[in-house]
Amino acid sequence: AQTVTQSQPEMSVQEAETVTLSCTYDTSESDYYLFWYKQPPSRQMILVIRQEAYKQQNATENRFSVNFQKAAKSFSLKISDSQLGDAAMYFCAYRSVSVGTYKYIFGTGTRLKVLA
Amino acid sequence: GAGVSQSPSNKVTEKGKDVELRCDPISGHTALYWYRQSLGQGLEFLIYFQGNSAPDKSGLPSDRFSAERTGGSVSTLTIQRTQQEDSAVYLCASSLGGGGVGTEAFFGQGTRLTVV
Numbered sequence: 001a002q003t004v005t006q007s008q009p010e011m012s013v014q015e016a017e018t019v020t021l022s023c024t025y026d027t028s029e030s031d032y033y034l035f036w037y038k039q040p041p042s043r044q045m046i047l048v049i050r051q052e053a054y055k056q057q058n059a060t061e062n063r064f065s066v067n068f069q070k071a072a073k074s075f076s077l078k079i080s081d082s083q084l085g086d087a088a089m090y091f092c093a094y095r096s097v098s099v100g101t102y103k104y105i106f107g108t109g110t111r112l113k114v115l116a
Numbered sequence: 117g118a119g120v121s122q123s124p125s126n127k128v129t130e131k132g133k134d135v136e137l138r139c140d141p142i143s144g145h146t147a148l149y150w151y152r153q154s155l156g157q158g159l160e161f162l163i164y165f166q167g168n169s170a171p172d173k174s175g176l177p178s179d180r181f182s183a184e185r186t187g188g189s190v191s192t193l194t195i196q197r198t199q200q201e202d203s204a205v206y207l208c209a210s211s212l213g214g215g216g217v218g219t220e221a222f223f224g225q226g227t228r229l230t231v232v
Contacts, residue, residue, distance in 0.1 A: 035221075043205060044223065045207065045209070046223075047221075047222075050220065091158065101172070102166070102172075103161050103172055103175075104161070104209075104221055106158050106159040106161075107158055108157065108158035109157075
């Protein structure tokens with residue numbers, strides 16, 4: 001079975017600085033999707049960025065980028081020029097593409113604090 | 117609708133009572149998921165629907181939990197004889213479909229269930 005591990009329960013970053021959130025996963029599959037979701041205090045889960053495993057190029061979305069290391073099964077999120085609005089829980093998630101196993105598997109989350 | 121809608125937003129119930137939680141997915145989304153999030157924890161998978169059928173209900177914690185989906189749209193999660201350990205936020209998500217199609221999951225704002 002697949003697992004997702006986020007080893008940093010909490011991180012802090014100064015406003016305008018850069019922070020990296022770590023995520024590792026375990027799978028025997030060769031094709032899958034990886035995601036970072038943000039959950040602010042409103043509880044609304046919002047997709048931050050998505051990576052397809054067969055694509056070697058790291059995904060980027062404005063100030064958010066990932067470092068996808070397939071062999072190491074690592075998927076870290078880098079937030080550049082951190083803003084106060086980035087403060088939230090961040091969840092790493094894995095999704096299989098194998099038939100019948102389309103559930104998303106989430107890590108335990110990292111709480112990001114942004115200091116003014 | 118414009119997004120995934122869940123009702124009620126908050127529910128307080130007495131131990132031993134039954135509760136029903138409702139999820140209205142985004143129109144046209146064939147996949148629907150239920151997750152449970154306990155205080156400060158990650159997302160625990162409960163059940164996945166593709167259309168009206170549930171190919172994966174491996175996360176339902178006991179036979180007190182059941183879910184159904186009708187018309188390929190609205191889903192109801194029912195918890196019978198509620199216990200205090202059932203207190204959590206129940207999140208619903210929908211996506212376009214399985215495999216590589218529309219892999220982003222869109223989440224509702226959840227139902228906070230408190231069992232007293």
